[in-house]
Amino acid sequence: xxxxxxxxxxxxxxxVLSACQWSGGDGSEKxxxxxxxxxxxxPEEKEQPKEESSEENDTNSNDSEExxxxxxxxxxxxxxxxxxxxxxxxxxxxNENGVLQEHKSVTAVINKQRQLPKDYVPSDLVVPDVxxxxxxxxxxxxxxxxxxxxxxxxxxxxxxxxxxxxxxxxYRSFDRQQTIYKxxxxxxxxxxANQVSAQPGHSEHQSGLAMDVTNGEVSFQLIQEFGKxxxxxxxxxxxxxxxxxxxxxxxxxxxxxxxxxxxxLRFVGEELATEIHNSTSTLEEYFGIVPE
Ligand SMILES: [Zn+2]
Numbered sequence: 153x154x155x156x157x158x159x160x161x162x163x164x165x166x167x168v169l170s171a172c173q174w175s176g177g178d179g180s181e182k183x184x185x186x187x188x189x190x191x192x193x194x195p196e197e198k199e200q201p202k203e204e205s206s207e208e209n210d211t212n213s214n215d216s217e218e219x220x221x222x223x224x225x226x227x228x229x230x231x232x233x234x235x236x237x238x239x240x241x242x243x244x245x246x247n248e249n250g251v252l253q254e255h256k257s258v259t260a261v262i263n264k265q266r267q268l269p270k271d272y273v274p275s276d277l278v279v280p281d282v283x284x285x286x287x288x289x290x291x292x293x294x295x296x297x298x299x300x301x302x303x304x305x306x307x308x309x310x311x312x313x314x315x316x317x318x319x320x321x322x323y324r325s326f327d328r329q330q331t332i333y334k335x336x337x338x339x340x341x342x343x344x345a346n347q348v349s350a351q352p353g354h355s356e357h358q359s360g361l362a363m364d365v366t367n368g369e370v371s372f373q374l375i376q377e378f379g380k381x382x383x384x385x386x387x388x389x390x391x392x393x394x395x396x397x398x399x400x401x402x403x404x405x406x407x408x409x410x411x412x413x414x415x416x417l418r419f420v421g422e423e424l425a426t427e428i429h430n431s432t433s434t435l436e437e438y439f440g441i442v443p444e
Contacts (some may be wrong), residue, residue, distance in 0.1 A: 243439040251353075258298070258361060258421050261435045264346075264409040265443060267353035270326050274360035277323055282307040284319045285372050294323040296360040299395070299419035303363055306394035315386045318372060320364040320415070324357035356399065361419040376402075379414030387417070392429035395422040404434050407442050 243261045244254035252260050255268050262268060279293045280300035295303060303319070310317050330352035336345035356362040366372050369381045378384045379402065388398060399418040400410045420428070420435070428438055436442045 243435075243441050255359075258296075258419060259424055259435075260359065261439055261441060262354060262356050262359055263436065263443075264350070264354055265441075267351075268326070268358050270353055272358065273325065274323070277360050280304050280307075280319065280322075280363075282319050283317070285366070291323060291325070292321045292357075293319070294360065295363055295419070299361050299363070302394045302396065302419060302422075303417075306391065306396065309390070309394075310383070310386060313386065315383045316367040316369070317365050317383055317387075318367050320366050320372070320374060322357065322363045323360045324355060326352050326358055329353070329355045329358060356416075356418055362399070363417050363419075364413075364415045365417060366415055374413070374415045376412050376414060379412065384414045387414070391417060392425035393422065395419050395425050397425050397428050397435070399435070401432075401434065404437075407434050407436050409443065 243266075244252050244257050244259070246252050246266055250266050251269055252262070252266055254260065255272050256274070260266075260268075274296045276297040277294040278297050278300050279289070280295055280303045282304055284293055294300075307317050307319075329350065333345065333349050333351055336349050339345075340348075352358075364374055365383075365387070366374055366378055367381065367383050369383065370378045379388075387396075391398060396417040396419050398414060399416050400408045400413040402412040402414075405411055418435075419425075424438070428435065431438070
């Protein structure tokens with residue numbers, strides 16, 4: 153499938169992907185309305201022009217670091233999987249700086265107020281066996297093992313249902329997020345940067361529990377239009393069956409802190425995902441920690 157996505161598409165994907173890669177980034181409306189070749193450069197595009205020429209897009213600057221981060225991930229799987237079921241309606245605690253104390257929990261709420269430890273790299277990262285828009289290895293193909301296995305089943309069942317899905321971006325290191333965020337601040341100022349990208353430590357992608365997905369209907373971009381596609385609607389109705397939620401739903405921007413991102417899937421386990429789905433809520437609402 154990726155073979156069919158030739159250079160132009162790859163470029164488009166590479167550009168747009170980075171939006172979410174900042175965590176939740178933006179995927180703002182303006183991106184939907186014009187082809188990437190014509191639209192105004194988005195923050196991420198400005199931030200990493202050199203990287204757009206490559207399928208690797210936004211990660212070149214941190215390749216070596218990320219390569220080292222992922223080493224040994226397949227062989228160490230123990231404690232990261234321990235807290236899969238702890239979805240009693242209490243968010244994991246944070247210290248006075250908002251750093252999560254049970255950051256390995258799959259139900260950890262990571263947002264603008266709550267962050268992962270700087271040095272946290274999940275120890276059980278693997279590459280899910282699903283189609284990506286590019287073929288070669290890249291750290292961002294990774295997810296934590298249990299999330300990856302669930303994603304594989306989700307993709308498989310979607311395919312059975314005639315739904316096309318392509319994975320775009322999963323794990324992202326603290327350092328890479330920091331590089332991207334700094335670039336944004338330099339390009340657009342801190343205030344605007346905070347609206348479109350997460351500060352390092354605050355991106356769900358660092359948890360290894362998030363994956364951005366897209367497909368050919370939206371030219372493999374991460375844009376809000378994806379939510380209106382058959383695949384986007386299928387995810388809304390079925391993602392929870394595989395333990396995933398649409399983390400940044402439409403109409404919940406003031407609660408999640410981010411604009412609508414129909415492409416950003418967050419693994420929280422089937423039980424919690426189902427509760428959130430059935431109540432059309434968010435992680436923040438479920439745990440009663442909606443920002444004021
Ligand atoms: Zn994302």
